[in-house]
Amino acid sequence: MIRLEHVCKTFHEGTPEAFEALRDISLHVAASEMVILKGISGSGKSTLLSIIGALSKPSSGSVIVGNQSVAKLSDLHASHYRRDTLGFIFQSFNLFEELSVEDNVALPLIHAPITHDEAATRINAALERAHIAHKRKVRAALLSGGEKQRCAIARALASDPKVLLCDEPTANLDSQNARAFCDNLLELRALGKTIIVATHDPIFETLEGVRVVPIVSGRIDS
Amino acid sequence: MPAKRLIDLLFLLLYRHRRKHMGVFLLSTLIVFVLLSFMLTAQSLHHTLFSALEQQPDFIVQKVRGGRSVDTPTAWMEEFARIHGVERVAPRLFGRYFYEPNETHFTLIGIDPFEAQSSKFLETLVAGLDLKCFIAEDGMLIGEGVKAVLDHHHFFDYYVFRAPDRSKIEVPIMGTLPREAAVLGNDAVLLSAERARTILGIAHDHATDIALFVPNPLERDTVRDKLIMAHFDTRIIAKSELEKLYERLYNYKGALFLSLFTAVLLSFMMILYARYQGLHGSERREIAILRAVGWSIKEVLSLKLLENALVAFGAFALGFVLSYMYVFFLQAPLLREVFMGFENLRVHLWLQPHLEGATLITVALLYFTPFMAAVLIPVWRAAITEPLEAMR
Amino acid sequence: MIFLSNAVIVFLLVEALLLSLLLLALYHVIPIIRHWDFADTSPRQYALEKRSYLAQLIIFFTLAFKIALLPYFAYMIDGLSLMVPGAMCAAGVLGANDYGAFLLGLKVAILFGVGLWIILNRRDLQASDYPYTRLKYLLFLALFALIAFESALDWLYLSSIATTTPVSCCSSIYGASTLGSPIPFGLSKEELLILFYLLYALCLVAALYSIGWISLFANAALIYIGYYAVVYFFGLYIYELPTHQCPFCMLQREYGYVGYAIWGTLLLGGFFGIASALFAPLHGSTTRALYRLSALCNTLFVLICSTYVLRYYFLNGVWL
Ligand SMILES: Nc1ncnc2c1ncn2[C@@H]1O[C@H](COP(=O)(O)OP(=O)(O)O)[C@@H](O)[C@H]1O
Ligand SMILES: [Mg+2]
Numbered sequence: 015m016i017r018l019e020h021v022c023k024t025f026h027e028g029t030p031e032a033f034e035a036l037r038d039i040s041l042h043v044a045a046s047e048m049v050i051l052k053g054i055s056g057s058g059k060s061t062l063l064s065i066i067g068a069l070s071k072p073s074s075g076s077v078i079v080g081n082q083s084v085a086k087l088s089d090l091h092a093s094h095y096r097r098d099t100l101g102f103i104f105q106s107f108n109l110f111e112e113l114s115v116e117d118n119v120a121l122p123l124i125h126a127p128i129t130h131d132e133a134a135t136r137i138n139a140a141l142e143r144a145h146i147a148h149k150r151k152v153r154a155a156l157l158s159g160g161e162k163q164r165c166a167i168a169r170a171l172a173s174d175p176k177v178l179l180c181d182e183p184t185a186n187l188d189s190q191n192a193r194a195f196c197d198n199l200l201e202l203r204a205l206g207k208t209i210i211v212a213t214h215d216p217i218f219e220t221l222e223g224v225r226v227v228p229i230v231s232g233r234i235d236s
Numbered sequence: 237m238p239a240k241r242l243i244d245l246l247f248l249l250l251y252r253h254r255r256k257h258m259g260v261f262l263l264s265t266l267i268v269f270v271l272l273s274f275m276l277t278a279q280s281l282h283h284t285l286f287s288a289l290e291q292q293p294d295f296i297v298q299k300v301r302g303g304r305s306v307d308t309p310t311a312w313m314e315e316f317a318r319i320h321g322v323e324r325v326a327p328r329l330f331g332r333y334f335y336e337p338n339e340t341h342f343t344l345i346g347i348d349p350f351e352a353q354s355s356k357f358l359e360t361l362v363a364g365l366d367l368k369c370f371i372a373e374d375g376m377l378i379g380e381g382v383k384a385v386l387d388h389h390h391f392f393d394y395y396v397f398r399a400p401d402r403s404k405i406e407v408p409i410m411g412t413l414p415r416e417a418a419v420l421g422n423d424a425v426l427l428s429a430e431r432a433r434t435i436l437g438i439a440h441d442h443a444t445d446i447a448l449f450v451p452n453p454l455e456r457d458t459v460r461d462k463l464i465m466a467h468f469d470t471r472i473i474a475k476s477e478l479e480k481l482y483e484r485l486y487n488y489k490g491a492l493f494l495s496l497f498t499a500v501l502l503s504f505m506m507i508l509y510a511r512y513q514g515l516h517g518s519e520r521r522e523i524a525i526l527r528a529v530g531w532s533i534k535e536v537l538s539l540k541l542l543e544n545a546l547v548a549f550g551a552f553a554l555g556f557v558l559s560y561m562y563v564f565f566l567q568a569p570l571l572r573e574v575f576m577g578f579e580n581l582r583v584h585l586w587l588q589p590h591l592e593g594a595t596l597i598t599v600a601l602l603y604f605t606p607f608m609a610a611v612l613i614p615v616w617r618a619a620i621t622e623p624l625e626a627m628r
Numbered sequence: 629m630i631f632l633s634n635a636v637i638v639f640l641l642v643e644a645l646l647l648s649l650l651l652l653a654l655y656h657v658i659p660i661i662r663h664w665d666f667a668d669t670s671p672r673q674y675a676l677e678k679r680s681y682l683a684q685l686i687i688f689f690t691l692a693f694k695i696a697l698l699p700y701f702a703y704m705i706d707g708l709s710l711m712v713p714g715a716m717c718a719a720g721v722l723g724a725n726d727y728g729a730f731l732l733g734l735k736v737a738i739l740f741g742v743g744l745w746i747i748l749n750r751r752d753l754q755a756s757d758y759p760y761t762r763l764k765y766l767l768f769l770a771l772f773a774l775i776a777f778e779s780a781l782d783w784l785y786l787s788s789i790a791t792t793t794p795v796s797c798c799s800s801i802y803g804a805s806t807l808g809s810p811i812p813f814g815l816s817k818e819e820l821l822i823l824f825y826l827l828y829a830l831c832l833v834a835a836l837y838s839i840g841w842i843s844l845f846a847n848a849a850l851i852y853i854g855y856y857a858v859v860y861f862f863g864l865y866i867y868e869l870p871t872h873q874c875p876f877c878m879l880q881r882e883y884g885y886v887g888y889a890i891w892g893t894l895l896l897g898g899f900f901g902i903a904s905a906l907f908a909p910l911h912g913s914t915t916r917a918l919y920r921l922s923a924l925c926n927t928l929f930v931l932i933c934s935t936y937v938l939r940y941y942f943l944n945g946v947w948l
Contacts, residue, residue, distance in 0.1 A: 027671050060624075069528060069623045073669055086669065089533045089677070091756040097530025108525045112248055120241050122529040169529065275634070483710050484791060487633040494637040501641075533681050534753065594635075594703060601700065602638045605645055605693055612649075612689060616682045 015208045016043040016066060016177065021075035021085075023061055023232075035061045037232045039075070043210065045176070048203050050219065051212040053229035059212035062229070063179050066210065067100055068092040079177065097122050101170025105182035107162040109169075111155040115146060118154055119168045126173065136172055143205070144168035144198065160191035167198060178202065180211040184218075192217055242539075249543050253519065257547045260511055264548060267504055268555025268603055269562070274493055275595050276563040277571050280587045282486050289479060293326070293447035294456060296473040297463060305471060307442035312467070316448055319462050321455030327443030329429055331436040333397065338385050342378075342425045346432025374428050375410035381422040383412050400437035407431060494602070501602070505610040512544070512614035520621050527623035536619040544611045548604060556596070564589040633711070635704035636786055642697065646690045647779050650772055653686040657765045666757050680761065684749060687768060691742045694775070698735055699888055706879050714794035718876035719802065724795045727785035734778050736895065741771045743899050747907060751914055798874035802859060811856055824850075824857040828930050831901055835923040838916065840908035847901030847922065854894050858933060862890075865936040870948045890932055897925030 023036040035058045043049050051059045064070045065077060068084045077085040084095055096102075109118050119140055123133045141147035144167040149157065154165060163183065170178055180199075184192035196217060203209055211218055219226055228235040250257065297316070299308040310327050317325045329346030376395075378386065386395055386409070397405045407427060427435075438444065450459050456474070463472050523536055531539075562568060567587050656679045664676060705722060709715035712724055722728035745767050752760040802810070811820055827850045834843035859875050866878050866886060878887030900922035907915050941947060 064624050067528070071669060071674065086667070086757075088666075088753070088756050088758050089681075090753055093527070093530050093532035093535070096528065100530075102528050104528075108521070108528070110245075110248065110522070110525070112252070113245075117241065117244060121245075121526065124242050124245070125531065125535050173530070480711055480713065480791070487711070490634040491637045494634055494641075498641060537681070537685060594707075597700070597703075598635055598638050601642055601696075605642045608689060609645055609649055612686055613682070616685050620678045620681060 015045040015047070015080065016041070016210075017076075017078045018042075018066070019076045019078075021062075021065060021072045021077060023058075023065060023070070024073045027073060035232050036065070036072070039232075039234055041227065041234065043208060045208055046203055046206045048199065048209040048211070048221070048224045050224050050226045051210065051229050052214060052219070052226050053212075054214060057229045058232040059229055060181055061232075063181055063210065063212050066177075067102060067179050068095055097126060097173055099175050099177055101167075101173070101175040101178045103163070103166050103170050103178065103180040103183050105185045107166050107186070109154040109162060109165055112153060114151050114153055115157070115165045115168070116141070116150040118165055119172050121169060122172045136174060137168075139174070140168040140171035143171055143202065159187055160194060163187060163191065163195055164198070167195075167202075171202075176206075176208060178207050178209045180209070180213075182213055182215075183211065184213065184215045189217070196221055246539065246542055246546065249522070249539070250546060252522075253516075253543075256511065256516075260508055261547050261551050263504065263507065264551035264603075264607065265555045265558070267500070268552050268599065269559045270500075271497065271599050271603065272556055272559035272595075273562050273568060273571055275490070275599055276559060276591070277568045277587060278486065278490050279592055279595050280563065280590050283590045284588060285482060285486075286479070289475065289482065292475050292478070294450045294475045295448040295460065295463065296328070296445050297448065298445040298471045298473070299467075300469055300471050305445070307438050308445050310441055310443050310446070313446055315466060316446065316463070319459055321450050321452060321459050322448050323451050324449040326447045326449075328445050328447050329432045329436070329438060330444050331432075331438075333425070333435065335385065337389060340385065341423065342382050343423050344425050344427065344432055344436060346429040346436075347426055348429045373408055373410060374431065375408040376431075377411050377413055377426040378409060379413050379422045379424040382425055383409075397435045399434050403434075405431065405435060501606050505606045508607065508610035509614065512611050513617070515614075515618055515621070519618065520625055523618055523621040524623045524625040527621065533619050537615060540615040540618050541608075541611070544615065545608070548607045552600065552603060560589075560591075563587055633704070633707055635700070635707055639697070639700060639704050640783065640786065642693070643779050643782060646693055646697075647776065649686050649690045650775060653683045653690070653768070654772055656680075656683040656686075657768055661762060661765050661769075664761055666761070677758075680758075683765070684753075688746065688749065691746060691771075694742055695739060698739060699892070701735065702876075702879055702888070706876065708789065711791055712789060712795055713792070714797055716797040716877070717874060717880060719798035719874055720795040721789065722876075723801060724789045724793075725785065727781055727788070731778070731781050731785050734774070734781065738771065738774050738778055739895070740899055740902075741767070741774065744903060744906070745771060747903055747914060747918070751907070751910060754914075798877060802873040802875070811860055812852075817861055820853065820857055821861060824853050825930075827853055828926060831897070831926050832923055835901070835904070835919040838904075838908070838919055840905040843901045843919070843922070844905035847898045847905075847926075850901075850926065851894060851898040854898075854929070858890060858894070862933040862936060864948045865940045868940060868948075886932065890929065893925045893929035893932065897922050897929055900925060 018039055018041040021036055021039040022034070025031075025033045025035055039062060041049075051062060053059050061070070065072050066079065066084075068077075068087055072085050075085065076083060079095070079099060082095065082099075084092070087095065110121070113121075116137060119137050120133065123136065126133070128136075138147070141150055144164045146161060146164040146168050149161060149165075154162065157165060163186075178199075184195055187195060192215065199209055199211070200221065218224065297308065297312070298305040300306065308327075313325045313327065316322060331344055332341040333344050334340075335342055386392075392409070394406050394408045397407060399405055413424065413426070432438070433440065436444075448459070448463075450456050456476070460472065460474060463470070523540075526536055526539075527533075563571075564587055572587070660676050660680055660683065663672065664680075665673060702718060705718040708721045709717050712721050715721050715724070722732060745764060748760055748764045748767060752758055752764055811817070815823065827846055830842065830846040831850055833839075834846050855875070859873055863873055863875070863878065864870055866883055867874075875891075876887070877883065878890065879885060880887075900918050904915050904918035904922055907918060937947075
C-alpha cells in the first residue's frame with residue numbers, strides 16, 4: 015500500500031542552517047497494516063508523516079501510495095490525494111471550535127465532486143464509526159477531550175480514505191480515552207484501513223498485531 | 237456538496253476575524269459613502285437640469301449692438317416663422333431686477349397667458365398653480381428664494397417695484413413656484429407680459445429675445461444658417477450647444493473631484509494592505525487544517541477572496557444606503573453648497589430621487605478594483621501557509 | 629481634454645491600477661520563466677511554485693477586471709458623444725482621431741488573448757505536473773506588452789479628443805455610400821442573410837461533432853459576417869428605421885442597451901469556438917465545455933437578432 019524508498023528530507027537546504035531531518039528512510043506498509051513510528055520528540059516522525067501525506071516534499075527518494083507517486087505532485091493533485099486517500103488525526107485535534115461536530119466532519123467534503131445525499135451518507139457513516147453520532151449537532155467547543163478526538167477521527171474518515179495518518183494522537187488524552195482511541199483504531203484496521211501512528215506513547219506497543227518501527231534522529235533504527 | 241456548508245464556513249470566518257475586518261469595513265463604508273454621495277448629488281442635478289433644458293427653445297435670437305445684447309424687435313418674428321422647419325416663434329420677456337435692501341437680483345419673467353399654455357417650460361414652472369386667477373388679478377408668482385427675501389422684509393402679500401420711468405408699481409403675490417422648479421425658478425418672479433414690460437422698460441414692439449422651436453434635429457443646421465444670414469447684428473444661441481456646455485461643466489467638476497480622490501484611494505489601499513498583511517496564529521492554523529484535510533491552494537485562495545469580497549460588498553451596500561438617504565432624504569447638507577456655489581440667491585434646490593445604473597457601476601469600479609487589488613497579496617500569503625503547521 | 633467625464637477618469641485610474649498590478653506579476657513571472665523545473669526538488673523550485681500562485685492570482689484578477697472594462701469603455705465612449713460636437717453615438721467619438729478605431733480592434737484582440745490565457749491556466753493547474761507553466765507565462769509576456777501598448781494608446785486617444793472640432797456621425801460613416809455596397813464580396817442583403825444562417829448552422833454542427841478546424845473557420849467567419857449582418861440588416865429592425873445603419877447606437881438606452889448583449893454574445897461565441905479548436909489537441913473536458921459554450925452563445929446571438937426582425941414583422945406586417 016505504501017512504499018517509501020530512500021527518502022531524505024533536508025530543511026533549509028543549501029544554507030548554513032541546513033538540517034537533515036530524515037535520512038534514507040525505506041519503509042513498506044501493507045494494506046490494512048498498522049505501523050507505529052516510535053521515537054522521541056524531534057526524531058523526525060511528523061516530518062515523515064507529512065511526506066507520506068504530501069504536505070511536504072522529500073528532498074530525494076520516492077513515495078508511492080496505492081499506485082500513485084506522491085513525492086512530487088502539483089498542488090491540486092496533492093490536495094485531491096489528501097482528500098480522497100488520506101485521513102489525518104492530530105495531537106491537538108485541530109477542530110473548528112465554533113462549528114458543530116457534523117460541520118467539522120463535512121469540511122473535507124466541501125469541494126468534493128459528490129452530491130448532497132452522498133455527502134450526507136458519508137458523514138453519517140464516519141460519525142457512526144467514530145462513535146460520535148450522538149453529538150453531531152453539538153459545537154466542537156463543548157466537547158470533552160476524548161469526544162474531540164473522536165470528532166477528529168470522524169473527520170478523517172469522512173471521505174472514506176484507505177490510509178489514516180495519526181500524529182501523537184493520544185498526547186492530549188487521559189489513559190482511559192487513549193485506550194478507547196486505540197480500540198477504535200483496531201476496529202478501523204479491521205475495516206481495511208492502513209494506519210500509521212507516530213507516537214512515543216507506549217500504549218500502542220501493547221496492541222495486538224502492530225508493527226513498531228523505531229525512529230532515531232531521522233533514521234529507522236534496526 | 238451544497239454551497240450551504242461553504243457559506244456557513246465563510247460567515248464563521250468573517251465572525252472569527254471580525255476584529256480585523258471591522259476597521260476595514262467602516263473605512264470602506266465611508267469611502268463608498270463619500271464617493272456615492274458626490275455622484276448621486278451630481279447626477280440628480282444633472283438630471284433635473286437636463287430635463288428642464290429639454291423644454292427650452294431650440295434657438296434663441298438676440299439683437300446685439302457693440303457686443304452687448306439689446307432688446308430685439310418683435311417684427312423679426314414673422315420673418316423667422318417663414319423659415320422652413322421652424323414650427324413656432326415666440327417673444328421672451330425677462331430681465332434682472334436689482335433688489336437693493338439685499339443687494340441681490342430677481343429674474344423677472346413676463347408671461348403671456350396664451351403662451352403659458354404652449355410653452356412646456358412655463359408649464360412645468362407653474363404646474364399645479366391656478367393661472368386663471370393669476371391673470372385676473374394681474375399678480376405675480378415668485379420662487380422660493382424670492383419669497384424668503386420678501387418675507388424677511390415683511391412683504392407678505394405684495395411688493396412695490398420701481399420702473400425706469402420713476403413710477404411705482406404694486407404687484408400682489410399670488411403664490412410660490414413649486415420646489416421642483418427651483419433649479420431654474422428659485423430667483424424667478426413671474427408676472428404678466430404687460431407688467432414685465434413696464435418694470436423692465438421694454439418697448440411695445442420689442443422683446444428681450446426671440447425663441448424658435450425646430451422639432452426636427454436634421455433641419456436645425458439649415459435653420460441656423462438662415463438665421464445667421466438674416467441679420468448681421470444678432471447672437472444665436474442653440475440649445476444643443478448649451479447642452480454640450482452644461483455637460484462639460486458638470487463633468488469637469490466631477491472629474492476634478494475624482495482626480496483629487498485618487499490620493500484618498502491610494503491611502504485606502506495602503507491601509508487595507510497593512511491591515512490584512514499580518515496573519516494571526518489562529519488564522520494560519522485554520523488554513524493549515526483546511527489544507528491538511530484536502531483543500532487546494534486555489535480553493536483556499538477563493539475562500540479568502542470571498543471573505544474579503546463579502547466585507548467589500550457589505551461596505552458597498554451600507555455605503556449606498558447611507559448615501560442615498562443622505563442625498564435624497566436629508567438633501568445632502570454641506571455637499572449641496574459645493575455644487576450651488578455660483579448661484580445668486582441661496583438656492584433651495586430639491587434633489588429628486590434619481591438613480592442611474594451607470595453611476596453605481598462607475599463607483600463600484602472605482603471602489604472594488606483598489607479594494608481587491610490591495611488584498612491579493614495578503615490573501616496569497618495566507619493561502620500558501622504550510623499545512624505542516626497543523627501538525628504542531 | 630482628459631477631464632472629459634467621470635467615466636474617463638475612472639476608466640484611466642482603473643486601467644493604471646491594473647497595469648501596475650500586471651507589472652507586479654511580471655516581477656514574479658520572469659524568474660519563473662527562467663528557472664522553472666517541476667522535476668527539481670530544490671527549495672528554489674518550491675519557492676517558485678508558491679510564487680507562481682501569486683502571479684496567477686494577480687494575472688487572473690487583473691484580466692477578469694480587464695474583461696469587465698471593455699463594455700465600460702464602450703459605455704464611456706458613448707457618453708462622450710454628448711460632448712463631442714456632431715457625434716450622436718460612439719461611432720463619431722471613435723472617429724474623433726486616428727487612434728479610436730485601431731484601439732477598439734486592439735481591445736477585442738487582447739480580450740481573445742486574455743481568454744486563451746485563462747483557459748490555458750486552468751488546464752495547467754488541473755494537470756499533475758504543471759505542463760504549461762512556461763507556455764502560459766510566455767503568453768502572459770506577450771499579453772503584457774499588448775496591454776501596456778493599449779494603455780498608452782488609451783491615454784493618447786482620450787487626451788486628444790477635441791471638444792471643439794466637429795466629427796461625423798454614424799449616418800455618414802455607415803450610411804449608404806455612393807461607392808457601391810459596403811457589404812463584403814458584393815453580396816446582396818438576402819445573400820448575406822443566407823450566408824449568416826448557414827454559418828451559424830455550420831458552427832452548431834462543428835460544436836456538436838467537435839470538429840476543430842470547421843469550428844475555427846466557421847466561428848471566425850461568423851464574427852465577420854455577423855458584424856455586417858447586424859449593421860446592415862438586423863440593426864434596421866432594432867432601430868425600426870430603414871436607413872439607420874450603425875453598430876454603436878444600439879448600445880444606448882433608447883434601445884435597451886441591447887448592443888451589449890448582441891456584440892457580447894457574438895464575440896463570446898466566436899471566442900469559445902476558436903478556443904475550442906485551438907485546445908482540441910489537448911483533449912479533455914475543457915474542450916467539450918468550450919464547444920458547448922460556443923454553441924450556447926452563438927444561439928443566443930442569433931435568437932436576439934432574429935427576434936427583432938420577427939417582432940417588427942408581427943407588429944407592422946411588413947419587412948424593412
Ligand atoms: N520547517 C522546518 N524547518 C527547520 N527544521 C524543521 C522544520 N520542521 C521540523 N524541523 C526539524 O526537524 C526535526 C524533526 O522534527 P519533527 O518531524 O517534527 O519531529 P517529531 O515529530 O518526531 O517530534 C526537528 O529537529 C525539527 O526541529
Ligand atoms: Mg511531531
